[in-house]
Each structure stands twice: as structure tokens, then as C-alpha cells.
Amino acid sequence: MKFKGVYYICLFFLIGSFETSIGVDDTSKPDPLDGVATARWLVSQNNWGVLSTISIELGGAPFGNVVSFSDGLPDKGCGIPYFYLTTLDPTARNTLKDERASLTLSESPIGSCGKADPENPTCAKLTLTGKLTLVTENTTEAEFAASALFSKHAEMKGNDQNHNILLLSSLFALLRTLILSTIFYLQHLFNEIKNIIATMK
Amino acid sequence: MKFKGVYYICLFFLIGSFETSIGVDDTSKPDPLDGVATARWLVSQNNWGVLSTISIELGGAPFGNVVSFSDGLPDKGCGIPYFYLTTLDPTARNTLKDERASLTLSESPIGSCGKADPENPTCAKLTLTGKLTLVTENTTEAEFAASALFSKHAEMKGNDQNHNILLLSSLFALLRTLILSTIFYLQHLFNEIKNIIATMK
Numbered sequence: 001m002k003f004k005g006v007y008y009i010c011l012f013f014l015i016g017s018f019e020t021s022i023g024v025d026d027t028s029k030p031d032p033l034d035g036v037a038t039a040r041w042l043v044s045q046n047n048w049g050v051l052s053t054i055s056i057e058l059g060g061a062p063f064g065n066v067v068s069f070s071d072g073l074p075d076k077g078c079g080i081p082y083f084y085l086t087t088l089d090p091t092a093r094n095t096l097k098d099e100r101a102s103l104t105l106s107e108s109p110i111g112s113c114g115k116a117d118p119e120n121p122t123c124a125k126l127t128l129t130g131k132l133t134l135v136t137e138n139t140t141e142a143e144f145a146a147s148a149l150f151s152k153h154a155e156m157k158g159n160d161q162n163h164n165i166l167l168l169s170s171l172f173a174l175l176r177t178l179i180l181s182t183i184f185y186l187q188h189l190f191n192e193i194k195n196i197i198a199t200m201k
Numbered sequence: 202m203k204f205k206g207v208y209y210i211c212l213f214f215l216i217g218s219f220e221t222s223i224g225v226d227d228t229s230k231p232d233p234l235d236g237v238a239t240a241r242w243l244v245s246q247n248n249w250g251v252l253s254t255i256s257i258e259l260g261g262a263p264f265g266n267v268v269s270f271s272d273g274l275p276d277k278g279c280g281i282p283y284f285y286l287t288t289l290d291p292t293a294r295n296t297l298k299d300e301r302a303s304l305t306l307s308e309s310p311i312g313s314c315g316k317a318d319p320e321n322p323t324c325a326k327l328t329l330t331g332k333l334t335l336v337t338e339n340t341t342e343a344e345f346a347a348s349a350l351f352s353k354h355a356e357m358k359g360n361d362q363n364h365n366i367l368l369l370s371s372l373f374a375l376l377r378t379l380i381l382s383t384i385f386y387l388q389h390l391f392n393e394i395k396n397i398i399a400t401m402k
Contacts, residue, residue, distance in 0.1 A: 048319035050251035050305045052263035055330075062253035062263040064305030064328055068320035084320070104251045104265035109310055117356045118249035119269035119285070127265055129256075155318045 029112060032124070042105050042126045044077025047152050049105040051083065053094035053132070065091040069103070070152040072144075081128075082145040084156050099131040230313060233325070243306050243327045245278030248353050250306040252284065254295035254333070266292040270304070271353040273345075282329075283346040285357050296333040303330040 030037035048068045055063035069081040081103055085092040095101060105126045107113050113123035135142050150157040231238035249269045256264035270282040282304055286293040296302060306327045308314050314324035336343050351358040 048307065048309060050253070050265050052251070052253040052265040052303070052305075054255075054261075054263055058301075058330060060255075060261075061301040061330055062255055062265075062303050063330065064251050064253040064263075064265050064303045066305060066307040066309075066319060066326040066328075068318055100259075100262040102253070102263050102265045104253075104267060106249065106267040108249060108267075117269055117354050118267060119354065120356055125267040127267075129259060129262055129264065153318050153320065155321055 032122075038124055039126050040077065040079045042107060042110075042124055043071050043079055043081055043128075045110045046105045048109070049081075049103050051091055051132075052102045052104065053091050054098045054100060055090065056094055056097050057090060063090060063094060064104070065089065067091070067103075068149075068153050068156070070148040072148045073151045078148075082148050083132075084149050084153070095132040099133060100129070101132040102127055102129040104128075233323075239325055240327050241278065241280045243308060243311075243325055244272050244280055244282055244329075246311045247306045249310070250282075250304050252292055252333075253303045253305065254292050255299045255301060256291065257295055257298050258291060264291060264295060265305070266290065268292070268304075269350075269354050269357070271349040273349045274352045279349075283349050284333075285350050285354070300332040300334060301330070302333040303328055305329075 030041050032038055047070065048066060050064045051067045052062055052064040055061050067083050067085065069083050071077040071079055071081050087093050087096065105128075106118055107124040108118040113120075116123045118125075135145060231242050233239055248271065249267060251265045252268045253263055253265040256262050268284050268286065270284050272278040272280055272282050288294050288297065306329075307319055308325040309319040314321075317324045319326075336346060
């Protein structure tokens with residue numbers, strides 16, 4: 001059985017204004033006044049978000065899709081989100097045509113917002129924008145990304161063999177395409193996000 | 202004190218393939234094989250999602266933003282998500298330049314996915330696309346939308362008076378602009394979503 005488009009893809013976000021070194025302590029919430037650390041914490045703590053791309057089918061309209069991701073082994077997040085997608089899904093197809101993308105995260109799913117509304121700035125929000133790019137297969141980065149993904153999303157690893165899931169949906173069973181990502185983060189956007197969008201506790 | 206851009210905005214999604222009548226029972230999860238009912242249930246049960254627009258600042262790149270929304274009073278969802286946004290926020294500014302938008306929801310925050318991965322098709326996902334449009338002030342729809350929003354997001358109602366929130370962040374305090382939405386839903390897209398993206402239990 002053949003599948004359309006098997007790719008390793010890497011999304012680079014250059015987080016130019018990040019002053020902390022790669023590798024964050026994602027076990028405790030940072031000082032909310034430290035936007036950079038809080039952004040890294042959000043990436044490390046969340047295991048899913050919404051990846052927005054430019055839709056081919058909709059003539060250039062924006063298209064958001066729920067995706068699982070990982071930025072590293074548990075408690076060892078590197079700040080770089082990796083995705084496991086397929087070109088059977090519009091998001092991956094869109095990316096191969098136009099690599100511009102944004103990944104949007106909320107603190108709400110983590111459960112640390114208490115009773116604050118998800119739109120309340122005390123409940124952190126983060127939008128990362130950059131380019132979604134294929135990761136080269138059989139490289140150290142591809143190996144790291146696969147390890148990062150499978151450590152947080154065990155179901156991904158067994159997709160090919162899990163016939164129960166195959167029966168539930170051909171989509172999930174066909175998730176053979178690995179879209180791996182790092183981030184080229186635009187500093188001016190990050191500053192804007194820090195000030196306007198990703199208001200932290 | 203004056204605020205930039207005070208608008209009532211309405212996003213219309215025409216959900217052409219919806220066979221159920223307006224008004225869903227959002228207290229119990231529908232049969233997962235009924236994609237339409239499950240989509241309505243997801244809209245009704247979630248109180249936040251990611252609204253993606255075409256970014257002005259980023260030259261047409263997609264930009265997703267965490268937003269709170271409501272489609273009606275609790276247990277009386279109408280299937281039409283309403284938003285309370287401000288043009289101090291890029292999403293609203295983008296919308297006034299290009300009204301194309303998508304709203305992306307996951308079943309994961311509802312808590313009914315169990316241990317399933319958010320990317321597992323047994324954990325429902327939904328992407329609605331359409332046009333984000335200003336709702337006319339002082340109309341029945343504006344009144345309904347405000348009621349829908351404030352019933353599920355009590356913090357929104359008191360923004361002007363809540364000086365504690367004002368102190369926490371100028372952004373949330375300045376949420377005076379009401380973006381209210383219904384959806385012009387593209388049926389061919391809905392069918393695609395039903396088959397590929399929004400795979401339900």
C-alpha cells in the first residue's frame with residue numbers, strides 16, 4: 001500500500017529575542033513577568049496546539065488545524081515544537097505550497113489558569129510564526145524529533161501496527177508523514193506578542 | 202479616554218450541510234458517526250478556540266490567536282460562535298482588512314477524550330472557515346450575542362469596571378470592541394472536514 005507524500009518536515013522559528021539557553025525547566029511555572037521563559041514553558045507543557053496555514057483549497061484563506069506536538073522528552077523541552085503530520089491532511093499540503101505557518105498555544109489546557117477566562121491575560125497565550133520545513137531524514141535532528149514526539153505521544157509510534165485505530169479511522173492510521181519542526185521566530189513579532197497577545201501572569 | 206476602533210462584528214458561517222435544526226442539546230455527546238451533531242456539540246461545549254486570520258503585519262502569513270467565544274446561553278447553543286475582541290489586537294485588525302477567518306476547536310479541553318491523544322481521531326477536531334463580519338449595534342442579534350458571551354464569560358461584562366483586571370493588563374481592560382460572529386460555512390469544506398479533519402468518535 002502506498003501513501004501520498006512521505007516527508008520529514010521541519011518548521012524553523014528563529015526565537016531571536018530568547019535570552020535563555022536551549023533547554024528549559026518545564027516542571028515549574030516561570031515568573032509571569034518573564035515572557036520569554038513563560039513562552040518556553042508553554043511550549044514545553046502543552047502537547048497540542050493549533051497550526052495555521054494558508055489554505056490551497058480555500059484560495060489563500062487561513063486554515064487552523066488541531067495538531068499534537070512535542071519539543072523534547074518530558075521535562076527536557078528544547079523550545080522547538082515537532083509535528084507528526086501527513087499530506088493526506090490539508091495542513092501538510094498547504095505547507096508544501098506555502099511554508100508560512102503559526103502555532104498557537106493556550107495555558108488553559110495545562111490547568112494552571114484556575115478560574116480565569118482563557119481570554120484573560122492572566123491565562124497565558126502564545127502565537128509563534130515562522131516557516132514549516134521538512135526535516136532531512138536519517139539525521140540527528142530527525143532522530144531527536146521522533147524521540148521527542150513518541151515520548152509524549154505514544155500512539156504515534158504504533159500507528160502502523162495498531163489495527164484498532166486503523167479500524168476507527170483511516171486518517172490516523174495513515175499518519176506516516178513526519179513533519180518535524182524548529183522555529184525561526186521573528187523578533188519584532190515576538191515583541192509584539194509579548195506586549196499584546198501573549199500577556200502573561 | 203478613547204479607544205481605537207469600537208466595532209460590533211459578526212462572523213457568519215453558513216453551515217449548509219447541517220441537517221439538524223438550530224438549537225442543540227449540548228449536555229450529552231452525540232453519536233460520533235453523526236459529524237454534524239458532533240460539530241455543533243463541540244461548538245457548544247467549548248468556550249475557547251483559535252481564530253486564524255491573514256496577518257497584516259506579517260505580509261499575509263496566517264496568524265492564530267486564542268479567543269474566548271460563546272454560541273449561546275449554557276445548554277442552549279445555537280451553533281453560531283460570537284467573539285469579544287478589540288482592534289488593539291492583531292486578529293481584529295486583520296479581520297477589518299481581510300475578513301477570511303477560521304475557528305479551530307478540539308474536544309480535548311472538554312475532557313471527554315479520556316487518554317486519547319489530541320491528534321487521535323477519536324478526540325474530535327473541528328475547523329470552521331468563513332467571514333468575520335461586524336454585527337450591527339443595537340440589534341436583536343447584538344443583544345443575543347452579548348447575552349451569549351457574558352453568560353459564559355462573566356469577566357467580559359465587567360471589563361470596564363474591573364480595575365483589578367485593568368491593573369493586571371491594559372489589553373484585557375480595553376476589550377471594548379465586540380466582535381460578534383455567525384458563520385458562512387462552505388459546504389464543500391465542511392464535507393472535507395467531516396471526512397478528513399474532524400474525524401469523530
